[in-house]
Amino acid sequence: MKKFTTVLAVIFTIFIGTSVNAQKKTEQNVEFEFRKDKVIYQPVDVSQLPQPVISAVKNDFSAEVISAQVNQYEEFKLQIRTTEATTRTVYANAEGAWIKPTE
Numbered sequence: 001m002k003k004f005t006t007v008l009a010v011i012f013t014i015f016i017g018t019s020v021n022a023q024k025k026t027e028q029n030v031e032f033e034f035r036k037d038k039v040i041y042q043p044v045d046v047s048q049l050p051q052p053v054i055s056a057v058k059n060d061f062s063a064e065v066i067s068a069q070v071n072q073y074e075e076f077k078l079q080i081r082t083t084e085a086t087t088r089t090v091y092a093n094a095e096g097a098w099i100k101p102t103e
Helices: 003-034 050-061
Strands: 042-046 063-070 075-082 087-093
Touching: 050 063, 050 075, 050 087
Parallel strands: none
Antiparallel strands: 042 063, 063 075, 075 087
């Protein structure tokens, strides 16, 4: 009976050790699977903005675009000036929909 208990304890220890190591390896792999590309904005001439973006700025803010940048996802970072002469930064996609910035 003592040998059986010892063998059972050894098997249980090996099972738990293997289980913990497998979980650690999985956690390490997951860390790299969900990384995003770094978002890089490049300057773009205001005259090159898509018409839906320009229309959205005029309609929703009654403003003009002072400067613009675009990233690899065709999202635009816009510096706009409102009629009250205040400036702010807004983000839009190519269809002129307002978005949260991709960082």
